[in-house]
Amino acid sequence: DTGVSQNPRHKITKRGQNVTFRCDPISEHNRLYWYRQTLGQGPEFLTYFQNEAQLEKSRLLSDRFSAERPKGSFSTLEIQRTEQGDSAMYLCASRTDREVNTEAFFGQGTRLTVV
Amino acid sequence: RKEVEQDPGPFNVPEGATVAFNCTYSNSASQSFFWYRQDCRKEPKLLMSVYSSGNEDGRFTAQLNRASQYISLLIRDSKLSDSATYLCVVNPYGNKLVFGAGTILRVKS
Numbered sequence: 001d002t003g004v005s006q007n008p009r010h011k012i013t014k015r016g017q018n019v020t021f022r023c024d025p026i027s028e029h030n031r032l033y034w035y036r037q038t039l040g041q042g043p044e045f046l047t048y049f050q051n052e053a054q055l056e057k058s059r060l061l062s063d064r065f066s067a068e069r070p071k072g073s074f075s076t077l078e079i080q081r082t083e084q085g086d087s088a089m090y091l092c093a094s095r096t097d098r099e100v101n102t103e104a105f106f107g108q109g110t111r112l113t114v115v
Numbered sequence: 116r117k118e119v120e121q122d123p124g125p126f127n128v129p130e131g132a133t134v135a136f137n138c139t140y141s142n143s144a145s146q147s148f149f150w151y152r153q154d155c156r157k158e159p160k161l162l163m164s165v166y167s168s169g170n171e172d173g174r175f176t177a178q179l180n181r182a183s184q185y186i187s188l189l190i191r192d193s194k195l196s197d198s199a200t201y202l203c204v205v206n207p208y209g210n211k212l213v214f215g216a217g218t219i220l221r222v223k224s
Contacts, residue, residue: 031210033212040216041216041217042119042121042202042214042215042216043159043214044214045211045213048210048211048212055209056209056211091158091159093212097210100146100147101147101149101164103149103161103164104161104204104212105161106158106159108158109158
């Protein structure tokens with residue numbers, strides 16, 4: 001296991017199309033996070049899972065965004081009816097819950113461009 | 116008020132300088148704190164966790180002030196390779212991790 005894996009690395013889509021991203025966390029990590037990052041900003045929290053349960057979803061997230069983590073392993077993030085404002089880097093991170101200060105490991109992200 | 120706030124910088128310093136960043140957080144019940152480093156167009160990576168008693172890792176020292184609700188990062192003897200964006204991360208409750216906007220550091224020869 002070489003770390004958190006995200007696919008695809010890049011996605012260009014036309015406005016109004018649906019897109020889906022995948023994240024494969026480190027295998028023993030039960031917590032999985034999704035973030036969105038735009039230029040000059042820090043990662044913005046979208047949602048997180050503990051195993052298969054989605055425990056929190058940002059209020060900033062519109063109903064066009066949905067995330068799943070079936071079986072508590074990989075996760076998918078879907079954006080429906082994409083808008084130009086959705087263009088960003090989408091980052092996935094995972095961590096264990098063994099201790100309070102455990103490190104979150106990030107994938108290399110999926111860069112979405114909506115044209 | 117944002118949950119986590121940082122001075123965006125940039126901090127432009129010469130090699131060998133000492134530089135310090137602060138970060139404030141709004142939730143007094145926050146449980147854990149971290150500094151992450153992010154290089155241009157790369158994913159964030161953990162620099163160090165921040166413990167209540169303060170901690171040091173080589174040239175890097177992190178401190179937590181719960182009374183004033185801020186954490187700090189001190190970098191001594193700056194290297195060119197320290198140039199990056201430094202992200203303050205706070206766990207306000209549960210297991211949510213909230214990032215600041217980041218502080219840009221540029222170390223010049």
